[in-house]
Amino acid sequence: MMRTYAGHSTAKASNELYRGNLAKGQTGLSVAFDLPTQTGYDPDDELSRGEVGKVGVPVVHRGDMATLMDGIPLGEMNTSMTINATAAWLLALYIVAAEEQDVAQEQLQGTTQNDIIKEFLARGTYAFPPAPSMRLIADMIAYTVEHVPKWNPINICSYHLQEAGATPVQEIAYAMSNAIAVLDAVRERVAEERMSDVFGRISFFVNAGVRFIEEHAKLRAMSILWEQLGRERYGVSDPRHLRFRYGVQVNSLGLTEAQPENNVQRIVLEALAVTLGRDARARAIQLPAWNEALGLPRPWDQQWSLRIQQVLAYETDILEYPDIFEGSKVMESLVAELLEGARAEMAVVAEHGGAVEAVPYMKGALVDSHRQRIERIESGDLTVVGQNRFVETAVSPLTADAEGGILVVDPAVEAQQIEAVRRWRSERDQTAVDAALSDLARVTGEESSQENLMIPTIAAARAGATTGEWSRTLREVFGSYRAPTGVGEASGVAASEDLRELRDQVAKLKEHLGRRPKILVGKPGLDGHSNGAEQIAVRARDSGMDVVYEGIRLTPAQIAASALQEGVHVIGLSILSGSHRELIPAVMKALGEAGVKAPVVVGGIIPDQDVAALQRAGVAAVYTPKDFDINRIMHDIVKLVSNGNGQVSSPNGAA
Amino acid sequence: MSTEGAALGVRLRERDLTAAPATLNLLESTTPADREQSAALLREVSPGALGGEAPGHVIGITGPPGAGKSTLLSALLHAWREQGRTVAMLAVDPSSRRSGGALLGDRARIDFDAADRGVLIRSTAAGERLGGLAWPTRAAAHALAAAFDVVVIETVGVGQAETEIVDVADTVVVVVQPGGGDALQFLKSGIMEIPDVLVVTKADLGQLATRTRRDLSAALRSLGSRSTPVLAVASLPPPQGVEELIAALEEHRTGTDLAGRRLRARRASALADYTHEHGDRGLRALGGRHAAGALLAEQDPGLDVPALVAALEQGADRSS
Ligand code: B12
Ligand SMILES: Nc1nc2c(ncn2[C@@H]2O[C@H](COP(=O)(O)OP(=O)(O)OP(=O)(O)O)[C@@H](O)[C@H]2O)c(=O)[nH]1
Numbered sequence: 001m002m003r004t005y006a007g008h009s010t011a012k013a014s015n016e017l018y019r020g021n022l023a024k025g026q027t028g029l030s031v032a033f034d035l036p037t038q039t040g041y042d043p044d045d046e047l048s049r050g051e052v053g054k055v056g057v058p059v060v061h062r063g064d065m066a067t068l069m070d071g072i073p074l075g076e077m078n079t080s081m082t083i084n085a086t087a088a089w090l091l092a093l094y095i096v097a098a099e100e101q102d103v104a105q106e107q108l109q110g111t112t113q114n115d116i117i118k119e120f121l122a123r124g125t126y127a128f129p130p131a132p133s134m135r136l137i138a139d140m141i142a143y144t145v146e147h148v149p150k151w152n153p154i155n156i157c158s159y160h161l162q163e164a165g166a167t168p169v170q171e172i173a174y175a176m177s178n179a180i181a182v183l184d185a186v187r188e189r190v191a192e193e194r195m196s197d198v199f200g201r202i203s204f205f206v207n208a209g210v211r212f213i214e215e216h217a218k219l220r221a222m223s224i225l226w227e228q229l230g231r232e233r234y235g236v237s238d239p240r241h242l243r244f245r246y247g248v249q250v251n252s253l254g255l256t257e258a259q260p261e262n263n264v265q266r267i268v269l270e271a272l273a274v275t276l277g278r279d280a281r282a283r284a285i286q287l288p289a290w291n292e293a294l295g296l297p298r299p300w301d302q303q304w305s306l307r308i309q310q311v312l313a314y315e316t317d318i319l320e321y322p323d324i325f326e327g328s329k330v331m332e333s334l335v336a337e338l339l340e341g342a343r344a345e346m347a348v349v350a351e352h353g354g355a356v357e358a359v360p361y362m363k364g365a366l367v368d369s370h371r372q373r374i375e376r377i378e379s380g381d382l383t384v385v386g387q388n389r390f391v392e393t394a395v396s397p398l399t400a401d402a403e404g405g406i407l408v409v410d411p412a413v414e415a416q417q418i419e420a421v422r423r424w425r426s427e428r429d430q431t432a433v434d435a436a437l438s439d440l441a442r443v444t445g446e447e448s449s450q451e452n453l454m455i456p457t458i459a460a461a462r463a464g465a466t467t468g469e470w471s472r473t474l475r476e477v478f479g480s481y482r483a484p485t486g487v488g489e490a491s492g493v494a495a496s497e498d499l500r501e502l503r504d505q506v507a508k509l510k511e512h513l514g515r516r517p518k519i520l521v522g523k524p525g526l527d528g529h530s531n532g533a534e535q536i537a538v539r540a541r542d543s544g545m546d547v548v549y550e551g552i553r554l555t556p557a558q559i560a561a562s563a564l565q566e567g568v569h570v571i572g573l574s575i576l577s578g579s580h581r582e583l584i585p586a587v588m589k590a591l592g593e594a595g596v597k598a599p600v601v602v603g604g605i606i607p608d609q610d611v612a613a614l615q616r617a618g619v620a621a622v623y624t625p626k627d628f629d630i631n632r633i634m635h636d637i638v639k640l641v642s643n644g645n646g647q648v649s650s651p652n653g654a655a
Numbered sequence: 656m657s658t659e660g661a662a663l664g665v666r667l668r669e670r671d672l673t674a675a676p677a678t679l680n681l682l683e684s685t686t687p688a689d690r691e692q693s694a695a696l697l698r699e700v701s702p703g704a705l706g707g708e709a710p711g712h713v714i715g716i717t718g719p720p721g722a723g724k725s726t727l728l729s730a731l732l733h734a735w736r737e738q739g740r741t742v743a744m745l746a747v748d749p750s751s752r753r754s755g756g757a758l759l760g761d762r763a764r765i766d767f768d769a770a771d772r773g774v775l776i777r778s779t780a781a782g783e784r785l786g787g788l789a790w791p792t793r794a795a796a797h798a799l800a801a802a803f804d805v806v807v808i809e810t811v812g813v814g815q816a817e818t819e820i821v822d823v824a825d826t827v828v829v830v831v832q833p834g835g836g837d838a839l840q841f842l843k844s845g846i847m848e849i850p851d852v853l854v855v856t857k858a859d860l861g862q863l864a865t866r867t868r869r870d871l872s873a874a875l876r877s878l879g880s881r882s883t884p885v886l887a888v889a890s891l892p893p894p895q896g897v898e899e900l901i902a903a904l905e906e907h908r909t910g911t912d913l914a915g916r917r918l919r920a921r922r923a924s925a926l927a928d929y930t931h932e933h934g935d936r937g938l939r940a941l942g943g944r945h946a947a948g949a950l951l952a953e954q955d956p957g958l959d960v961p962a963l964v965a966a967l968e969q970g971a972d973r974s975s
């Protein structure tokens with residue numbers, strides 16, 4: 001099946017995009033939601049600022065879903081939704097949209113990603129604490145197995161784990177442990193004889209990196225483990241249910257900003273990992289674009305990636321042979337090695353009490369693996385062509401155009417969406433919404449309740465409640481939650497010559513300031529890309545600084561309050577989602593109002609053409625992925641604080 | 656510039672909470688100029704200058720890593736703010752590394768309203784003195800108690816580490832999690848001093864929490880302490896037992912001779928600081944620990960810790 005992951009701006013604009021793609025022969029839909037929809041906030045929420053309609057489509061209520069699916073026959077469509085914390089809600093809206101088209105839920109086909117553990121570990125769009133999140137997932141699986149039988153309610157993702165630094169062993173072990181946690185939770189909510197169906201409904205979303213031989217072995221290892229798990233733990237014997245079904249998105253973490261044309265080679269090789277051997281071949285593949293590290297791809301960039309797939313499928317002979325690795329000693333021993341490592345790591349997770357309880361452990365382990373990877377790139381141990389080796393280049397014609405080779409979403413969309421949701425709220429039957437939400441709260445509240453949360457969720461969708469209201473109702477009962485950051489667990493970097501020098505400088509600065517240099521690493525807004533912030537925080541600690549890092553999803557006011565109260569000497573902000581244009585000036589304003597005078601540096605995906613505006617707003621320095629040498633960044637920061645004499649806030653500490 | 660410390664002290668005395676961040680920046684600093692300003696600041700909030708003990712309730716919360724101290728503080732914070740009480744939290748993080756740097760993680764566990772000016776949360780690294788309180792934390796607690804209604808210090812430890820917190824806090828709370836056998840052993844073997852309040856966290860875990868609470872109560876009874884409350888608290892929503900904990904803290908404070916406890920604490924702190932600075936030789940110069948204690952007892956009860964240290968130093972000079 002071929003589809004492109006799409007959605008942006010508004011439901012109406014995305015609907016036009018989908019209809020266009022379907023007319024061109026695309027056979028399914030893959031819906032990308034914006035971050036407010038994924039995390040359960042309405043467009044007018046303070047946290048949504050800068051993110052409405054940006055990385056996907058905002059869907060706020062059943063009206064939006066109807067618009068999004070207008071003219072698309074839902075009874076025949078196969079719709080994949082990248083949605084997790086709010087998956088139950090979006091599925092409910094989809095069911096209601098189908099009702100409005102006179103299509104029964106029994107006919108609906110598609111997938112909701114619905115994997116919450118990897119949200120805590122890597123992706124960041126969680127909304128509720130772990131235990132209640134698992135109840136929501138289990139309820140949803142139990143509901144679909146019964147009432148929406150063609151739906152794939154969950155897609156266990158190891159993709160995101162590799163993007164957060166996982167080694168192949170970690171990717172396998174954490175994905176399998178995650179699946180166990182989900183299956184165990186569902187087992188408590190469905191009849192035992194249904195478990196074979198449930199097992200068979202679970203599919204995976206995996207990653208494939210550029211070390212493609214080992215990556216292929218990883219997929220073979222996963223198939224073996226999955227089948228074993230089915231037979232031994234869940235008593236599944238039907239071979240159709242035991243098959244390891246997976247889709248792939250190939251690795252993006254290794255795609256570079258420097259000499260971005262090299263990313264095309266990397267993507268091709270990564271695609272081989274999941275196509276070469278028939279016994280572990282992916283059912284669906286998504287390839288990132290050459291300009292991945294620059295910003296959102298434009299239609300032409302996506303077309304190029306689609307063509308890579310088509311060349312592989314239609315020009316090469318890859319699909320003509322049975323499994324080409326059968327009987328290969330090298331492959332067998334690679335697989336055996338990975339299996340052994342993965343089983344050992346799964347045992348560690350089990351010792352922690354299973355994947356839900358082991359979230360802090362796994363998060364720490366991922367941050368630590370990523371730290372090691374980055375150190376190897378810095379030291380040159382791991383070659384990244386065009387970045388730390390073979391760096392000389394002729395002028396590139398690819399990035400020369402006005403937008404710098406990326407897609408930019410119209411900032412006016414946010415204001416329109418805020419206006420639209422307010423209108424929706426004022427025009428609906430408020431009494432019905434209130435009643436539906438209070439029933440939702442009731443079912444949510446009863447801990448031991450055997451009532452399925454899908455029922456009041458669908459009722460609230462019908463009544464016209466909004467994404468933010470549904471989520472708030474659940475948050476009020478479940479409590480708000482901040483995921484562990486994992487940074488405290490990361491071990492210290494090996495003390496290289498460079499680092500020792502850095503520590504000396506930090507020590508000198510400490511003498512000068514009278515106390516240890518203190519940095520606040522902040523992640524404003526809904527952006528969940530935490531890798532960069534985590535590694536900056538860990539390295540600042542290893543350079544000898546005191547580091548305050550509170551994790552993702554902070555408002556500008558929270559960052560300003562923390563900076564003031566903690567008396568930090570420098571503030572580092574990290575944004576990769578593209579919302580820096582709105583959020584960085586907002587943070588600068590909040591800092592000014594709080595009387596914080598400490599200098600601010602910014603890092604992330606910041607296109608060249610935006611740097612000047614950030615500097616005008618008062619930002620001292622901007623870093624992007626091409627600044628891969630983190631010690632250099634630390635040197636700069638030390639210099640910045642020394643030059644500013646360590647000023648932290650106005651002496652009167654404004655109110 | 657030279658009156659900066661005193662001016663901050665005066666603002667704290669007038670209960671101006673916005674003086675708190677700058678106060679902490681100053682107290683943490685080790686440059687000689689800042690130390691002088693710090694002394695000036697502390698003078699302005701000494702019992703002598705305040706005309707009595709600082710009004711804030713200084714609470715020390717300690718317990719093993721991961722016991723749920725910060726989460727409990729988050730729940731307490733909400734309850735205190737609902738009562739309209741202003742709160743300062745000093746989180747002392749033990750995690751500093753060989754590099755000297757530290758990742759200060761407690762703040763992330765505390766859910767606070769950024770617009771609320773009645774709350775201050777400050778994280779500090781424990782620094783070189785293992786398990787103990789860094790000098791700035793002690794000074795900060797004294798100073799902030801002049802302005803805030805509640806000052807809480809979070810430290811990690813079970814066993815000896817609390818002894819230092821006893822020297823600072825009016826009320827010491829030891830936090831253990833269900834199944835936390837160490838605390839029980841430490842209590843029984845006398846390694847751990849009996850705290851003012853014992854809390855078993857994560858009460859939502861049920862059975863195990865109840866059993867731990869019962870075991871601790873029994874151990875306390877067998878040690879002859881009938882009055883130490885042992886409470887079970889769940890800090891994650893829906894919180895349980897937080898109101899009871901607040902009542903127990905209140906009760907302890909009203910039942911304590913606060914002036915006496917703080918005076919003893921100031922003297923103990925002064926002696927510790929003096930010894931830290933001048934070592935055994937310094938103690939000998941005073942004629943030993945006992946004589947030093949006697950010298951401290953002669954001092955004006957309204958003096959702050961730096962002034963008491965200065966008195967010891969003068970005493971040493973005189974006798975050498
Ligand atoms: C890894 C990754 C992910 C991981 C993130 C894992 C994690 N926990 O961080 C996963 C798979 C979860 C993910 C998800 C998504 N991603 Co993504 N992701 C990436 C990717 C491939 C690499 C980013 C990365 O981690 N690099 C490694 C770190 C170490 O580098 P870094 O953060 O750039 O940091 C360096 C510098 O920038 C700087 N720096 C960064 N921060 C700071 C802070 C300070 C203080 C300082 C001094 C320096 C500094 O120093 C660092 C060292 O060199 C980028 C593309 C790319 N190749 O850059 C896309 C990218 C950022 N993602 C993107 C998108 C759209 C998404 C999704 C919305 C996709 C979707 N619709 O589901 C989701 C959103 C998730 C969310 N909650 O926000 C877009 C953003 C588009 C834009 N800006 O317009 C990008 C650019 C890809 C693309 N071209 O489309 N993603
Ligand atoms: N179930 C449950 N978990 C809790 C409760 N309180 C804390 N936790 C969890 O216990 C873990 C540790 O909590 P913290 O509050 O960070 O513990 P701490 O004692 O401050 O930890 P350190 O500062 O690292 O020593 C977190 O994962 C919390 O979510 C509770 O009442 N119930």
Ligand SMILES: [Mg+2]
Nearest residue numbers: 724725761764
């Ligand atoms: Mg803590």
